[in-house]
Amino acid sequence: MKIIYKGFKLAVFITVCTFLLQHYCLPVVQAANDISDRGNIAKEKRASAKRKDSKRFISIDFNNVDINVFIKFISELTGKNFVVDNKVKGKVTVISPSKISLKEAYRVFESVLEVHGYAAVRAGKVIKIIPSPEARTKNIETLLQGKTDFPEDKIITQIIPLKYANASEIKKLFTPLISKSSVILDYSPTNMLIVTDFQSNIMRLTRILKAIDVTGIGHEISVIPLEFADAEKLVKILSSVFQPKKAARKGASERTITFISDERTNTIVLLASEVDGLRVKSLISMLDKPTPKDKGKIRVYYLEHATAEDLAAVLQAQTPGKGKAPTKGGKAPLLSGQATITADKATNSLIIMADNEDYQVLEEIIKKLDIPRAMVFIESLIMEVNTNKDFKLGTEWKAFGEAHHNERDGAAGGGFSGDEATALAGLATSGTLPSGFSLGVFGETINISGIQFPTIAAIIEVYKKDKDVQIISTPQLLTTDNEEAVIYVGKNIPFQTRSTAEGGVETYSSFEYRDVGTTLKITPQISYDGMVRLAISQEVTKLESTIDFRPTTLKRTIDTTVIVDDNSTVVIGGLIDDKFTETETKVPLLGDIPLLGWLFKSRKKEREKTNLYVFLTPHVINNKADAENLYKKKKEHIDEIGKGSIKMYKTNNNANSSISPKPDER
Structure with a gap:
């Protein structure tokens, strides 16, 4: 009996478990699978939408429109939600000759905000548009060094760990290179820099830091402002003096002296040992001098055949603009520096201000153009x-x-x-x-x-x-x-343009003289x-007829x-x-008799074509x-x-x- 009873209990237990498995467990598993499938479908839809947006190109052209209208346009274009501060005001002008993608359009939007002193700060599912100084205290994106990809005009906080350079010294070096409203901090315990600025400027700082944060015992960083010399040209001279071209350049970490020119502030950033630094500074002090008057860059070239004004315009077009670099893919200018050409009409000469290298190029061009022209x-x-x-x-x-x-x-x-x-x-x-x-x-x-x-x-x-x-x-x-x-042969004929009369009598007339003849x-x-x-x-x-100063x-x-x-x-x-002409011939007196006069006169109409x-x-x-x-x-x-x-x-x-x-x- 006991064996039968135990077998019965086991059968009941198996039956109950089978019932629960079929009616409760399997539906739950099926529901979980359905939820997972719906999630995958949603992910695929979002990925497909992103792929479509990446292939979509638009054209942006705005001329002096309100900035809030521009923000609304970007919101509708990208589907992003913006909360705009009341302080955001101004006019926007954007010129885009070619079509750009939606991602590039949003970068343009961030650049427009940066130009007008505003920034976009993400806060959950919305983006706040606020003044740039206030953005630095908000929940902005924080990146580690090496995590930035493409420079954008959005405010971020970048953490920059240093390997060899001192954080406090780098802070002093970078302070003049950031905007006044930006923040740069040094954290001595971990030898790090914390910089809050626009991402594009931070990437510029990291490129400079990559060149100066190198090994070197006893090396120090110096910032040398220049008064007369050009920083970029002086760096080339210093590099050729202290680092001969015949020496192989194995890597930045093995260089003993490093020069970096900052064109915006016209300064030289120097990384060198104390002894080398003194040598470099001594040479810079000797080179950073005003150009002597007796050896100046101004020269006068007297032309023999060409016209000074015309030739000056041609030569000036070959000089690069101030602070303007050659466009990507375009031809580099013929002249390397800033050359100025002015024409003196009285002496038919050119006043040229350029260095020796540029003047030699200009002189060769002038000799080829200043030639006698055929007549x-x-x-x-x-x-x-x-x-x-x-x-x-x-x-x-x-x-x-x-x-x-x-x-x-x-x-x-x-x-x-x-x-x-x-x-x-x-x-x-x-x-x-x-x-x-x-x-x-x-x-x-x-x-x-x-x-x-x-x-x-x-x-x-x-x-x-x-x-x-x-x-x-x-x-x-x-x-x-x-x-x-030009040659003109003819007369200057008066043409009546206006007349005034009172009581039927002409009192005032105005005339305009026009040329009639051959030109x-x-x-x-x-x-x-x-x-x-x-x-x-x-x-x-030619004059056809003249009636009361109204010639045809x-x-x-x-x-x-x-x-x-x-x-x-x-x-x-x-x-x-x-031309049609009509001539009349008649017998004097007899031809004037009414009616009978036609017997003694005749009229002839002639047509003359020339x-x-x-x-x-x-x-x-x-x-x-x-x-x-x-x-x-x-x-x-x-x-x-x-x-x-x-x-x-x-x-x-x-x-x-x-x-x-x-x-x-x-």
């Missing part, structure tokens, strides 16, 4: 020709095709504009020309109506008496390469292959750029003037010999014209013969 003598002819006149230019007027400059002949033109102009071969043109213009290029002779003229002067002599040809102007210009030459502006540019680029701006203004003018302009050979002629035509042509011939003058040759050629042409014999050749004859123009052609 260009430009013959021009502006004339109007009646369209009824047999005035055929012996050049191929076309919009497409090849211009054969090697054969001293070629052309381009004929009513084209826009992109078609760029398709021209053999002649480069650009600028603004009226619709329907023509442009051609001759060789060294000009072909008109089957007759070849040697020069523009020959054309003038032949057509100066022709009633169908009106020579408006024949300007001749001499200018320097790449310098504009020609040409800027030549000589290329290395002898071609001449001409930037042409030509304007012809007709203006025709050309603005274009052409490239021609030296001594070749370019002609621009196609500017048509359409074409404006502009001929230009550039002659390059590189030296005195070229000028003399040009003078001889011009003198020969003048002598020929004076004798009444001009060398012209008919193009349809195989044998060229000298002819003179017929009377009806004059």
Whole structure:
């Protein structure tokens, strides 16, 4: 019986345990697993959101907006909660030409706060925006040395343990290098520094500390302010004296003397033994002197050909700005120091203040730029020709095709504009020309109506008496390469701009004088292959009528750029003037009789169309010999014209013969 009873109790116990396990323990385990799964899903969602934010880039551009508006923008952008102190005020300007990530945008936000004297301090799930002096007493982030990664403009407390240097001495050294509202403490028992400042400045201090916290028995730290010398340049000199380049640099811990220059305060931080320190300080005292007057950096360079004002602007652009380092990835400036170049217009000289190294570079550049420039003598002819006149230019007027400059002949033109102009071969043109213009290029002779003229002067002599040809102007210009030459021939005409009258009688009138005539502006540019680029701006203004000081003018302009050979002629035509005239002829007295007078008078209406042509011939003058040759050629042409014999050749004859123009052609 006892055995049966014990077996029954065991069976009941197993049954109860099985029931409890199925109804209580398994659901609890399942619930725990579900909670764990939900936590993992939440973590994955947060990680996915962070990955999306890291790939999101934005553009920040604010111009003089309220700082509270900027804080609200960052809050909505990053999803962070900010509590803003009432003392936070001011205007913010942020310029970001390229897009940045959200993480970088928050760093920009911290930098803006630092510039305006505020700081962001985290307090639980919110971030407080308070003045920087108050932030140093709040619960800010505390970091150990070596734990900082990227410098940010947020206030932190950095604990810096020292290995070899004395904490109190380092405190004295770093005190001038931190802002006035920052805090630096030394803890002697553990030889540590406790610094509360912006993280970017703390990282600067740690870089300096890395160089000076090295082994050395009896070494001491000295801060040496400079009065005249430049700290960075003086450190280079000291390093070359006390640490020769031929000695191998094994590591900072093995150096006996260490120099650090602080550009902001113009001081030198020295780590050396007492004996070496005295030697270094003695040398510094000898070098930190004002520059002697008789050996100063100021020099005067007298120019022979270039203009002082223009050359000074070019050279000054090569000097680095004060305190400005070369941009990353950009070209370093040609000059190493601070050079100043000033132009003296009266003596056409340059006043240069630079050290010997920079002056040698400047002197070499000046010698290459101060050279005699070539000149260009430009013959021009502006004339109007009646369209009824047999005035055929012996050049191929076309919009497409090849211009054969090697054969001293070629052309381009004929009513084209826009992109078609760029398709021209053999002649480069650009600028603004009226619709329907023509442009051609001759060789060294000009072909008109089957007759070849040697020069523009020959054309003038032949057509100066022709009633169908009106020579408006024949300007001749001499200018320097790449310098504009301007000539104006005309009158200064009064134009009535305002008048007042009382009782029907004019009592007061005001006039404005305007130029009416021919204006020609040409800027030549000589290329290395002898071609001449001409930037042409030509304007012809004529009076149409004058009624009570209210004249009507007709203006025709050309603005274009052409490239021609030296001594070749370019002609621009196609500017048509359409003028209507009415003439009346009558028999005196009889023609004035009403009605019957028409039997003794007549009226004639005529339409006259004229074409404006502009001929230009550039002659390059590189030296005195070229000028003399040009003078001889011009003198020969003048002598020929004076004798009444001009060398012209008919193009349809195989044998060229000298002819003179017929009377009806004059």
